[in-house]
Amino acid sequence: MSIVECKDVKKAYRQDHLFVQALGGITVTVARGAFVAIAGPSGSGKTTLLNLIGGLDTADSGRITVDEKTVTSMRQSELAVLRLYKIGFVFQSYNLIPVLSALENVEYVMLLQGVPQRERRERACSILDEVGLKEMYHRRPAELSGGQQQRVAVARAIVSNPSIVLADEPTANLDSKTGKELLQLMEKMNEEREITFIFSTHDQMVMDYARRLIILRDGLVTDDRSRDP
């Protein structure tokens, strides 16, 4: 059963006189529980595709469904709700709300969902423990290393058990060791919680972790292969 379906998704950017066909007709499906990497050269459309799946941006044509809901026909407010419950995001940098501590950053998502205070606190603590930040509940983002920040971001992305986590180059700002640890963490979450992960990357090491690798080039899928289990 698939969690994400893209059907002939097209997206172009017009800026002044410039016209860029960022995505030229993408058709992919991602199965529930998958651990997928999207790779490709710079400018190939990875970020654009992730943004469209996450409902951060709207496609020009084509159809995207996430968990059987058609993202491409939703209004902004519906998209906000979709993102809140179904999708978690991890970005390359500037991931966290700077004025909130690690714990509060994680709690914030649940606050938006209306989870009661006490449950929020418990779940946030346990997820932070799980990602290995037991000692760091009350640190602000500025007081955490890049790797730790990304861990908080992962914790925040999965704390409300979304169907899918979208991560745009989550390891790009990290050294290879820290990047590896982050990937192991994501893999663990994928296996334990059966959350689908889709992430983009440039990094060969990251691609090796993925169980399925989609290669984009000039806005088109040029390769799509699954690693044997």
Add this chain to the structure above:
Amino acid sequence: MHLQLAWRNIWRNPRRTTIITIAVVVGVWSMLVVGALDRGMIDQMVRNAIATLTGDIQIHHDGYRSDPVIENSIADPKDVHNALARHLPEGSFWTARVRVNAIVSNARYSTGVTLVGIDPESEARVSFIKTAVVDGHYLASDDTTGILVGRALVDKFETKVGHKLVLMSQDTEREIASRAFRITGTFRAELEATERQFVFVNKAAAQEMLKAGNGISEVSLFLPDHETVDMVRDKLKASLPPAYEVETWRELLPIITAYLSIMDSWIFIWYLVVFIAMGFGIVNTMLMAVFERIREFGLLTALGMKPWWIIKGVLLEAFFLLIMGMAVGNAFGFASVFILNRTGIDLSALGAGAEYVGLPRVIYPTVYIQDVITANVVVFVLGLLITIYPAAKASRFTPVEALAHI
């Protein structure tokens, strides 16, 4: 080069620059307009008061001002005539009046008024009265029974042009003299109080009624150049015996003089207050602008840029903001004052209240060049002065600090 750089820097963030410029524009505009309104108001008050009966200078017998009765009149105006003939500058006008308290009555009403005996011809050149007549006509020189009364008094007495009024006053022999007059005309004045207070008859008629002979209560004169008031006063004083009092309108109108003297400080205080209000905005905006470019400044310092150059650069940016705001603010200010001055601001709808606080019926806002200069100097100098703070901050960013800043 520096100028160009500063100019480009302020347009890196057009929105912010526009907003702070608007703050300066609104500030400068309100400085000019409020200043011009106040000046226009007080100017009009002075003009009205001078035109009503005061004139630029008055001459009295020295007892008259504290005890304004016919006994204290200038019995023989010859000395005065001579002095005036010798010392008045070309283009001056003067008139002599009898002016005493009196009671006016008709069959139903009576009230206290100031009886003014005038020489219709010379009076017309000195005071407002000839042009103020709205019903009937002005006094003829040989009309010894005619009287001019204010519109408010006519209304109160339920009378009209052609009807009779009786005047009573104390004559030189301390007896009550009374005489009947016929209303030849009614006048309107800037203040209703003036319409209620004054009645005008021929000087000769008043002198006869009061048994005053040639005596007059006051001489009022009108100079072609108001700047020479003090000089003329001094000359007249010197050439008249000490029994005469020669006073300028400033001495005759203490309240208006008091208004005039606090005007400068009042306007200056308003400028300061408005400046402080926009000063916070200027400092904040400049602080934002330099903190945004903290890396840039850090780098420049690292490259060996002298702090003074950085300060100069930031001050130049503030200079442009201020100059733009001032240019537009002044333009709007002048434009609005120009328009308001054309039309005048009609306060007559405010009625009794305006009269109570002494406001004229129509205000013509007037720009005083000295106010414009003060306003702009305040904004410009203080504006640059407070920018020294963000500028000094910018010059002291170290490269380390700069890199630590996200």
Add this chain to the structure above:
Amino acid sequence: MDTKMAWRNIWRNRRRTFLTMTAIAFAGALLVFMLSFQFGSYEVMINSAVKIHTGHLQVQAEGYNERKDIRLVVPDPEAVAAVLEKTPGIEAYTFRATTFSLVSSRDRTYGIAVIGIDPKGEARVSTISDIIREGEYFSDDATSQALVGELLARNLHVRPGDELTLLGQGRDGSIAATVVAVKGVYRSGQDEFDRGALQIPLALFQDVFAMGEAVHEVVALCTSLGAVPEAKGTLSAALTRLNENRPLVALDWKELMPGLYQGISIDLISGLIMYVLLIVVVAFSILNTFLMAIFERTREFGVMMAMGTTPGRLTKLLLMESSMITIFGIVGGMIVGGLVTWYFQVDGINLGGDVSEIMREFGISGRLYPQLSLLSLSFGPGAVLIITLLTSLYPALRVRRFRPVEALTYV
């Protein structure tokens, strides 16, 4: 948590927040002081005018206020008094009769207003018994005596003990004449009053001017200025039941002294116009702070939106932040303005020669005491609050136009 976030956000840039708060506080404090100052002077103006001239309320024959005709009388003042006794909010009342008359001393003759006052009642209602400078106030059974203003006394060349002749017209048209002795000379500080009026006992007035039992004005003082409207309402209703052949009306100080009331309104309005200009300048100078707060944090908003934060919630957060800054500024302004005002309220302000001269014209002599009141404390800051919050609305609503992707890629 939203509150906590807002609170922490405003302190991300301490200097800027502090400057913004100070700007708001400055405007707030200035307005508190200025309005207290204005209200203080209005109160003095009204009180001195009310105490000297008109009282808070008067009962007169209809039309008397406009025409001052001696024939328009209150025929049975005791009946009105009985009504006043039962009217809540009335502190004291007295009777007066007024007419224009010739007054002659040995040397001088002037035409002025002669006012008949009830020695006992007048002392309760007006200040005249307290401002005698020379001689004495009337005794309760005063007969042929008069009180004159200082300037009139000077004009007439009289001192206490000197005689004055009054000559006028009685209510019935007859010639009215009497001789009175100057009992006291008073100074109210208001030149017009000190120059243009003379008081004699009411009984003498009624006798000389053929008034019988009638008077022209029943003058009442209320417990406070605020009690006037209600007392007037009650009184008006009761007067219609009195059944006089010419209707009686109740007039308040605003109707009795329209110039004073409108003059105060004009002063207040012109003040308000200037305050609004000032607040607008303040608003523009802090608009940048509020706007920058959103543009600096665009990426952050992008992340928050990606997490599912709705634009409405962002707006709420931003409004919370600007309200916090505003409220802190306002409260600071109220405290500073209140303290400064309070300091001057205790000590009074000496405005110096020229200003005092002008103030005297409006019945304010000596030091001026600003009046801190709930109104003067809240009105200015309230206006600043409203305009500042309106200002912050623009950035707060602007954030709704942000699209997540653009926000995330904003540099």
